[in-house]
Amino acid sequence: MEPFEEAAFADDGGQSEWGGGSDSTASGRLGYMPKERRRSDFQKVRSRARKSSPWPKILIGVVVLALVGGGVWWLMNRPASEGPGDEAGSGLTYSGSEEPCSLVDAGPLESYVDGTEPEAVAAGEQKNSGWVQSCALTYGSPEQALALLEVETTVYETDARASVSYELSTREIGEMVSPWTLVEPAPEVGDEAAAVVRIPEEGGTSNYQLHLQDDNVYLVVRLSLADGAGLDQQGLTDLTSELAQSYLDNLRG
Numbered sequence: 001m002e003p004f005e006e007a008a009f010a011d012d013g014g015q016s017e018w019g020g021g022s023d024s025t026a027s028g029r030l031g032y033m034p035k036e037r038r039r040s041d042f043q044k045v046r047s048r049a050r051k052s053s054p055w056p057k058i059l060i061g062v063v064v065l066a067l068v069g070g071g072v073w074w075l076m077n078r079p080a081s082e083g084p085g086d087e088a089g090s091g092l093t094y095s096g097s098e099e100p101c102s103l104v105d106a107g108p109l110e111s112y113v114d115g116t117e118p119e120a121v122a123a124g125e126q127k128n129s130g131w132v133q134s135c136a137l138t139y140g141s142p143e144q145a146l147a148l149l150e151v152e153t154t155v156y157e158t159d160a161r162a163s164v165s166y167e168l169s170t171r172e173i174g175e176m177v178s179p180w181t182l183v184e185p186a187p188e189v190g191d192e193a194a195a196v197v198r199i200p201e202e203g204g205t206s207n208y209q210l211h212l213q214d215d216n217v218y219l220v221v222r223l224s225l226a227d228g229a230g231l232d233q234q235g236l237t238d239l240t241s242e243l244a245q246s247y248l249d250n251l252r253g
Contacts, residue, residue, distance in 0.1 A: 010209040093215035094251050096122050096131030096155040104135055104151060108239055112141040112229050113146045130156040131163070147229075150222040151247055159216045162194070166213035168222075170194045173211060181235065187241040190214035190248065197236055203227045209238040210244055217251065219244060 013066065014184040076152065091211040097103060104116040118137035132154050156162040173194050190212035198207040206229060210221040221244045224244050231239065 006016075011054075023218055044069075045051070092157070092159075094131055094155050094217040094248075095253075096124065096153075097251065098133075100124060100133040100151070100153065101137070103247055103250040104137065104149070104243070105250065106137060106149060106243070107151065108242050109139070109147055112225055116140050116146055116148075116211065126225070130154050130161070144226075146226050148222075149226040149243065150220075151243075152220045152222075153251065154218045156178040156216045156218070159235050162216050162218045163212050164191055165218045166211065170211055173209070181233070187212075187237050187244075189241045189245050190219070195237065196238070197233050199233060199236075206236060210240045212244060214248055217248070219248065 019024050043102065099122065101120045104117065116139045118139045121138075122134045123134050132152070134150065134152045137147075138145050153164070154165065156165070157236075163245045170252045173196055176182070176196050179198045179200070180196045181198070183197055187195055187210060193212040195208065195210045197209075200206070204227050206225050206227075208221075208223045210219075210223075212219050212221075221240055221242050222238065223243070225236075
């Protein structure tokens with residue numbers, strides 16, 4: 001006996017009951033189509049259906065490019081009014097300035113610089129934190145300056161952000177060690193203030209740092225005076241506080 005597979009598919013030369021070998025012709029006349037052919041034709045139809053028109057994709061690409069290009073153009077050509085001066089217009093107390101040195105009233109320093117005119121260096125830049133501006137006034141050569149005044153300001157979009165920045169910065173002040181001394185009580189300027197001072201015992205440059213927050217601004221004033229200024233801690237506190245208050249007044253405008 002033949003195995004099952006061979007018996008099932010063996011060709012015994014017999015004729016089909018459908019008409020003596022003419023079954024293919026008859027099935028063609030009757031409209032019959034083998035499953036293999038039907039499946040093949042169906043797959044062709046599905047393949048043609050999948051090949052949709054490329055125009056919708058092209059149109060979508062054009063729209064996306066137009067939107068991206070428009071956004072870039074707006075960023076590059078937005079009105080100048082969206083610069084550092086917008087904050088005050090939004091109901092905030094302070095707005096930034098592109099000329100921060102013009103806000104410094106250095107009159108109180110005249111008594112300690114012997115008529116020397118300062119060299120000013122200013123900068124301003126929009127950052128994620130806010131508008132950051134700075135002004136440095138150097139009286140004399142950097143190596144033998146009679147005085148150095150630095151005012152660094154960050155103008156925020158909210159009062160809360162300025163307060164948080166102040167809190168984070170003053171934590172570092174509290175950790176400063178000798179020869180720096182924490183000024184207590186703190187200077188009375190702005191909403192919050194903290195300061196450290198360094199006065200050499202045997203002559204040399206005295207240094208003072210004042211950090212303060214007032215509404216939506218965080219301000220740092222650094223003052224250095226050469227030996228001979230004759231100011232003690234309270235004198236430096238009063239002088240730096242006066243410089244900081246006048247700057248805030250001018251910044252408020």
